[in-house]
């Protein structure tokens with residue numbers, strides 16, 4: 001993570017400020033506020049602000065006049081019920097705002113999650129930093145032969161080193177050209193909005209990203225999944241820790257009913273029922289395609305996350 005001294009000082013000063021409020025706060029999240037958590041080689045994620053807590057979900061679900069909470073076990077039971085039956089609007093009552101520094105190719109995947117408010121660093125107005133994501137050799141894998149969207153075997157160390165050299169040199173060369181194109185004295189004084197078009201996709205950008213709790217969990221469910229690309233998954237994993245600190249009861253229900261749950265089709269359920277009745281079912285007579293069958297068996301045999 002590369003923060004300048006001035007940026008660190010600004011974050012520290014912000015963290016010193018305190019306000020008294022009549023609104024509920026969450027001690028565990030207050031302790032994490034503003035502090036950047038390192039992600040990838042130059043990226044970070046930090047919580048800037050939040051609204052609501054577990055009790056706010058219960059309060060909205062009960063449309064209460066006061067705080068709306070009852071016994072801890074009753075509140076947890078209600079949250080688990082809401083999660084189980086996909087009652088989403090009580091979770092939309094809570095919001096959280098992050099400051100994220102991320103490579104542009106990760107941002108392209110992330111921005112597909114439309115139910116959020118985004119304000120990105122303007123490379124039309126400001127000059128992007130000379131920072132590029134370079135994968136750790138442990139993540140330098142070959143194209144997967146079974147999954148067209150995934151990675152397979154890790155590259156041999158010499159091959160990984162050569163690929164890293166290519167990535168580094170290309171990124172640095174285009175950045176040097178970027179600086180030269182923008183430079184009004186020794187270069188061309190090109191507009192920033194045009195100078196940036198030649199930069200590599202591993203260049204870091206940053207944004208403020210605000211989302212409600214329901215859509216945050218939707219994002220997490222999709223991006224923590226092993227099918228998601230490693231480079232976005234690490235951001236989702238950092239956010240999951242924040243979710244647990246912020247709304248522990250909701251996070252536990254999320255682990256139970258979303259992350260740890262699976263979906264079976266009607267035909268898959270018919271197979272499960274036949275198996276439970278003691279029948280030995282083979283793919284050929286199951287009514288499922290080979291792919292569906294393999295997915296179902298992998299799900300049944302997968303360890304719980």
Ligand SMILES: Cc1cc2nc3c(=O)[nH]c(=O)nc-3n(C[C@H](O)[C@H](O)[C@H](O)COP(=O)(O)OP(=O)(O)OC[C@H]3O[C@@H](n4cnc5c(N)ncnc54)[C@H](O)[C@@H]3O)c2cc1C
Pocket residue numbers: 112113114115116215218222223227228229
């Ligand atoms: C593993 C993985 C692989 C992917 N691969 C590809 C790919 O190859 N190509 C590709 O283009 N994308 C790909 N995506 C992106 C994916 O298709 C979704 O665009 C992305 O995950 C955002 O999901 P979402 O639309 O549900 O989220 P959000 O945009 O946050 O929306 C949340 C929900 O709101 C509703 N909603 C939001 N906007 C609208 C709207 N305009 N109309 C109707 N309903 C709306 C929908 O119910 C939606 O589920 C991939 C995603 C994942 C996780």
